[in-house]
Amino acid sequence: MNNEPLIFEHSRPGRINRAQSAHLGGDLDDIPDTLRRQRRPGLPEVSELDAVRHYTRLSQKNFSIDTHFYPLGSCTMKYNPRACNTLASLPGFLGQHPLSAVRDSQGILACLWDLQEMLKAVTGMCAVSLTPMAGAQGEFAGVAMIRAYHDARGDDARTEILVPDAAHGTNPATATMCGYSVREIPTDAQGDVDVVALKAAVGPHTAGIMLTNPSTLGVFERRIHEIARIVHQAGGLLYYDGANLNAILGKVKPGDMGFDVIHINLHKTFSTPHGGGGPGSGPVGVSERLHPFIPIPLVGRDDNSAFRWLDEHDLPQSIGRLSAHMGNTGILLRAYVYALMLGREGMVRIADYATLNANYLMARLRAAGFDMALPERRATHEFILTLKHQAKEPGVTAMDFAKRLLDYGFHAPTTYFPLIIPECLLIEPTETESKEALDAFVEAMVAIQAEAEKDVETLKGAPYSLPVRRLDDVQAARELDLRWQANGGMAS
Amino acid sequence: MNNEPLIFEHSRPGRINRAQSAHLGGDLDDIPDTLRRQRRPGLPEVSELDAVRHYTRLSQKNFSIDTHFYPLGSCTMKYNPRACNTLASLPGFLGQHPLSAVRDSQGILACLWDLQEMLKAVTGMCAVSLTPMAGAQGEFAGVAMIRAYHDARGDDARTEILVPDAAHGTNPATATMCGYSVREIPTDAQGDVDVVALKAAVGPHTAGIMLTNPSTLGVFERRIHEIARIVHQAGGLLYYDGANLNAILGKVKPGDMGFDVIHINLHKTFSTPHGGGGPGSGPVGVSERLHPFIPIPLVGRDDNSAFRWLDEHDLPQSIGRLSAHMGNTGILLRAYVYALMLGREGMVRIADYATLNANYLMARLRAAGFDMALPERRATHEFILTLKHQAKEPGVTAMDFAKRLLDYGFHAPTTYFPLIIPECLLIEPTETESKEALDAFVEAMVAIQAEAEKDVETLKGAPYSLPVRRLDDVQAARELDLRWQANGGMAS
């Protein structure tokens, strides 16, 4: 009885919501027939109640921060304060046309200006552009600036971007989009970048390196200064993937580590909602030498200290625009509200408690008999547990653990990332979870381990208590069914 | 794993939401110690995330219109348009202090004035006061006006209010609150008021009669004119309980039926939300002769057509005030938005389709073998099914059916009301449900009947798929546990 049909299956021809269109619209006699649509699109025809009920019921099938502990590593699933949503949704913000006169936009511009300033302070960079619409677009902007920098110097032999083998997939993919080839740098047994390999890899072909620190392995790259020196000496620049900034907010500034450019995932560190897949926001910060290339628009001030947009006239060497307007403004507002509530002490405490939670959880899981991928290391805001022993004997995988956790009322940690750790769970509790939540998670892990030892089938069959049992990804990719069709047939 | 502890069980001493109080408030040194609180109240100490997660999870344990078909008879559980909520929640409305200057309140006063006018038109009464805060308070206002009327005429022998035996409990309870004794009038086999008994009951002691038409039996009282004549001739007045107005909106006006006073449940007919038990709103409409007694405040207009409050100065004979301000203004606004969207044709159609849905559902259930309480009658917006045969053989009650319906994903109809029909389900589908929803309900009823015939225990054990199995009402009343206590002990 848990099924909710597709909205199209609720549809009945001729059902119309008169509350949304009481009167028939105007005619189209000035548009020739050949330009007119002949057959109506097959949107659902349902009542407003049908739609409300359907999407309310569907929503209940999601796990979310608001309903579950969600320790998804690398994603920083912390509490999204409701005030951020409420305040960013004030009519004065929502109703503003993007091409409004600057004079009529001083309210929003002031917020964006403040946010730029705060992000500069947090990252230790000299300028920030808010326009990238997610982390990956921030990466694009960053690497494109690196390229613009080398190009501006006529240094066009630099064709390669270095990326650690543990890096997030967006890093190599971004390098490619910027026309670079990618060289992977191995990780050593301690989880640090293999400096010997790095030294061997750098050269006049090196455009730069993309790093995140703490790395995707959940540990702090201790030799960051050395790495910076090696890369800089080879003439390359350093890109900082800010997805893990939550771990070091107010503790270390990427600018101080020697990075030339950085993006920040506001939808992680600054707790804007992830919305089931976005919108995010990935502002970029730059050092002095990349400043001329920063993407537009930015918020500046004019002589009488009114805010205004900076564009190609102000920054003629800019890599250009990344969106039709100024990126995900509403998300920036949410981050701004969050930053205001935290303030300077609040930000430092994020790093403190995100780190405490991760180390505590790691300590407890270790005490409970689980294997850590990097047992010698401190956890940062996250850590990796490997189930490679369990995969051999009794024969349950990280995926089995993940699915069984769902039955216990926990969202699963990130599985199988980073790719270099076998059977891994990347666990990021975040600072907004209480000790009790962490303790309950440990209990669940212990209980699942016990189940695994008793009968592997229990885990293999999981989940049991969700709207569906385990889903077949292979069939999804093999027998593509990407849309509903009235006759049930395949799309042509 | 479906348990959600009490919020108090999430509480930890010393947990503070700094986002809600960053700085410590001022001191209280001007208040002597004897007047000061010595021990903090035991409110929960939880994080904002705890609270959000807890109350989000709790909400998912409710059935509601937004998630389920909810054919609760007498309650008119129709779609609550979301626009009503959104628009009534505009900051310009929410921020207004009730004692604002009239000059600063013209916006809200205009809305209330319009609503008064619309309700006059709908009911056929000559004036409407919006102040009663629910149906029962509307009843109180109405009967108090009847009393004020008799009192004003010095007619003080009238000590009795007549109430049909099928009436809603608020009717006799209200009569008592107004200092009347209550005499029940029986219902005849056809579901109409027993006119012979009525004739015998009326007299110089009769203050009035409280009726709802259509009655709580889901049928239209056909001899309403005769009843009105009998009561009026005896010197009594007629009170109309407007809970069932949905059935006759635009079809018959209570004023035309001869009623002297009426209340309207806006949270039924005008689709304001029921909110898990209110707030409601029960405006009263009056005929000319009760006009002087109408409860204050009302909205009036002054000479230059600005709106203003009418109070005891304007209506010195008023029964007085029923709330500290003007009742449930925000609910009135929701009803106003709804009324504007419907308009005159929309209102008539409500009655049409509420009636169609009820008659259709009745016809289908009858065809499926269920017994109707009043098989000869047309259904109005609701109808009664009796399971008295099922209660004998195979031995399942209306309550068993109700609980089993929950497992099938339907909220149960009203059970055991009206009291005069054995093992009854009072079913009100409302006009906002589609034919498919009604068909699915019939299927469920048929399936449950089949289950009952196969094994009564299936129904006796229901529900199975909800957060709890069937709850023990008797223990709740016997071993009173009305609040949580840290030590688990009983309240003293």
Add this chain to the structure above:
Amino acid sequence: MPFIPHTEGDTRAMLATCGVDSLEDLFDEIPPELRANALDGIPAGCDELAVSQLLHARAAQNAQPLCFSGAGAYEHHIPAAVWEITSRGEYYSAYTPYQAEASQGTLQLLYEFQTMVAELTAMAVANASLYDGATALAEAVLMAVRANRKSKSRRILMPRTVHPRYRDVVETIVRHQGIELTRLDYDTAGGHIDPTSLPTEPGDVTALVIPQPNFFGALEDADTLTDWAHAHGALVIGVVNPTAMAVINPPGEWGGAGADIVCGEGQPLGIPLASGGPYFGFMCCKQKIVRQMPGRIIGATVDLEGKRGYVLTLQAREQHIRRSKATSNICTNQGLMTTAATIYMAVMGSAGLENVARQCHANTRALIKQLSAIDGVETVFDRPTFHETVLRLPRPVNGVLEELAGHGILGGVDLARDYPELGHALLVCATETRSEADLDAYAVALREVLA
């Protein structure tokens, strides 16, 4: 047809199933002479867009000056989480939780609400809400009459320090029950009920009402008043402000035995001002008289498998069971508002609520200091106050308020009508939402107006 999903085909098929030809036929039991012809006076329907534009325009017509009015309705900060959750469809569009198994969300929440309110007031038990503070007081009076079996007089002592509109409402509601409401005057120095002014031999008194803080913001000597009442066989009905409860001695601890019945206006607990409603009334009592309490009460119980769950309980008090003998006619109450209040209290916690109370108090004190420094402005009473105070102006308050409105300031409540004996008296209040700049703005404006 707004909100009606039927297609033409549906309608036809359904009419056929009903065995009739037209929708009209379904109304054939209504005597034809009664049939209305049209809904003149109702405008034609508008779509949501048009209504939305109208309502935006209307909302914009409501000016919202800086608010220094309280008098029973307080502008407090409401954490965003409160209404984002309260307006979820599962709370918003559910009915009264008659089917307990399908309403555990609302029921558990209300059980938590009862606990929180009982904690705030230090009383044993609470109900799940009444309409508002004023009707809660009326119900408390009726309840006292039922509960005080020893008293025959039906006489209630009702101080003039109780909110005048509450007294109006009590008057309206208890009028028909042979109840005598005896006015108690206040001490003109303190603005409170002077316990020494109470008769030593009051005769048969059913109950004494004690407001805390009272309408003037003054704090009553609740301990002495309570002991006096109990000594004379009267019950004590407390009418309290829930925010004040964070810092003021709660009624459960008044005097030797505590108040018997406590009620009040719940609006300060997360409910927007909204031109006066919906708000909610709360009510608590001692355990031994819980069966006399009106309104819904939620109790914990177990299910078939022994698992904890929540139900409406003590229904035998209520109209749907007891009918003409019920404790009250109340049925629908203010469920959604208590939902908001519960979330508000959970988010604020004891520390947060105390902080609000302290901040309100500090702001009001600062305001009084600033205003009473103005020539001709003085405080009227000398009792300790909480959160609100009466000032005397050198000229009629009415006109002053109008001029203040021109400065964008809602300067308080004119007491001329209800307390003419106080002269040009103005009730002012500054909650935690008023900043220092706001207070300054008021002082500047008032100085200008009075200059």
Add this chain to the structure above:
Amino acid sequence: MPFIPHTEGDTRAMLATCGVDSLEDLFDEIPPELRANALDGIPAGCDELAVSQLLHARAAQNAQPLCFSGAGAYEHHIPAAVWEITSRGEYYSAYTPYQAEASQGTLQLLYEFQTMVAELTAMAVANASLYDGATALAEAVLMAVRANRKSKSRRILMPRTVHPRYRDVVETIVRHQGIELTRLDYDTAGGHIDPTSLPTEPGDVTALVIPQPNFFGALEDADTLTDWAHAHGALVIGVVNPTAMAVINPPGEWGGAGADIVCGEGQPLGIPLASGGPYFGFMCCKQKIVRQMPGRIIGATVDLEGKRGYVLTLQAREQHIRRSKATSNICTNQGLMTTAATIYMAVMGSAGLENVARQCHANTRALIKQLSAIDGVETVFDRPTFHETVLRLPRPVNGVLEELAGHGILGGVDLARDYPELGHALLVCATETRSEADLDAYAVALREVLA
């Protein structure tokens, strides 16, 4: 500590479990010389009340004149249900649906979204969103280069009738891929691409971009353009307005074979203007090139028991699997916006959306009629338009817009910078949210300004 639940006791106990003495110890792997000392430049934290007051003040500083600007962002009515549901925590605070079984709500919704978008455009398949319309076009260009295996030139014909900012973004994003963006000029009479102006022997062209309606609001001869492109081995990339799709021939039906890739800005489908974002880009394509599509794609599948369910599929195209060989680097997209758009489309239905389109069109026509009746104001192009048009004014638009602002009117978009050749050209638009009175107000104001 805002949003951190730890009590002092918790912290102590947890540190002990970690085997350290202080929070600082947990950072001992960070080289000490790197440690930041303070976050100067960040103000001290404020509570929600203070932040709320600041943001209210800031919101009030944004003036909101009557809007006659479009140019890619349209003020449409958004049914209240859309955001009341979209902002539910279960949608708002979930991550990308990696754990499919725990994300069926989002996944089913996105599958519905894909279906709706494919229906609107009459294309075979759609993805689950890209950042915005402009980046969607950039991705479409990159996709076309991958998908058109026969073409070696990497040459894209990019008409000047495409939104100038979209062209800027394409430029930024595809710059490093050896792609040649060839500008196509427009016909000065029609404001569209004149098919007869296209070369008969264009050489190797990878794709032709066709905007419909185009930036000027003019309707392109999409059928002829599509056939021309296909005849020369080029793919067709449509850039369309989703509202227009309700009434305008959709790209899936352009010419003999339909467009190959379609993208556009989703904002008109229930997304507020919000100073430019978040909006969302959509993208569709023919079935045979779906494996070249960037972004998330949801597919239906079955669970262990054969029950239908939904998952992220074709992940082998994506960065987290394919890394440097992925179709795009996009990861997080615009999930919540597509949630709103899906609910918007469901609530409106085909009839509702058509009605919006017709009403927009009627309003824009009426506006043009009124404005072009003013002395010196004339329409610039003669092609049929949808929903937006270019007017020529007798003097620089810049100054006129400023004066109109004084009348509370946002009068449209000045084209001087992007299309100087058009003279004093103004792009105007009136959606269904503009009333007759609004149109009159504009005409009166413009007449006054130009007088």
